[in-house]
Amino acid sequence: MSEETTVNCPTCGKVVIWNEQSVFRPFCCKRCQLIDLGEWAAEEKRIPSNGDLSDSDDWSEEPL
Ligand SMILES: [Zn+2]
Numbered sequence: 001m002s003e004e005t006t007v008n009c010p011t012c013g014k015v016v017i018w019n020e021q022s023v024f025r026p027f028c029c030k031r032c033q034l035i036d037l038g039e040w041a042a043e044e045k046r047i048p049s050n051g052d053l054s055d056s057d058d059w060s061e062e063p064l
Pocket residue numbers: 009010011012013014027028029032
């Protein structure tokens with residue numbers, strides 16, 4: 001009889017259960033949180049992407 005509150009991750013749209021275990025809510029994971037923060041930071045300050053997210057190495061590896 002437990003009702004779960006869910007939200008959709010603003011970055012990827014994945015369903016996220018809103019509870020204490022979802023530490024990155026409303027994002028599904030830290031990656032989506034960083035992507036979202038990076039997007040508004042880029043819009044605010046217009047920082048050219050210059051290897052700022054050096055922690056991640058398994059995404060955005062495709063040169064456009
Ligand atoms: Zn996500």
